Amino acid sequence: MTGFYIDAITALILFAVGLYGVTSKSDFLRIFFSLEMLLNAVILLLASGAYHFGLTRDLAIAYVIIVIATLEAAAGVLIFILTNRITGEIIPDHLDKVVEDE
Numbered sequence: 001m002t003g004f005y006i007d008a009i010t011a012l013i014l015f016a017v018g019l020y021g022v023t024s025k026s027d028f029l030r031i032f033f034s035l036e037m038l039l040n041a042v043i044l045l046l047a048s049g050a051y052h053f054g055l056t057r058d059l060a061i062a063y064v065i066i067v068i069a070t071l072e073a074a075a076g077v078l079i080f081i082l083t084n085r086i087t088g089e090i091i092p093d094h095l096d097k098v099v100e101d102e
Helices: 002-024 028-052 056-087 092-101
Strands: none
Touching: 002 028, 028 056
């Protein structure tokens, strides 16, 4: 029972840090990784809850979601690198000017 509370508190802290990162940063990469932290906090809470209540069959779904989130992070970093090469900017507020120029 104590393990579930530790996992829940860890997920809550991870979610709070991710929420702070999303609302306070203007850098694309930091916002993206903060969104990943939000997603991983929810996955951690759901997986630890499933394990605590004995629903170990459903943990495979959590593993699939983790793999999809990893692929999403790789695609996001690739988009960031390509955007940085094309524009030289990493602040999303300035990307609309590049689209208008083309």
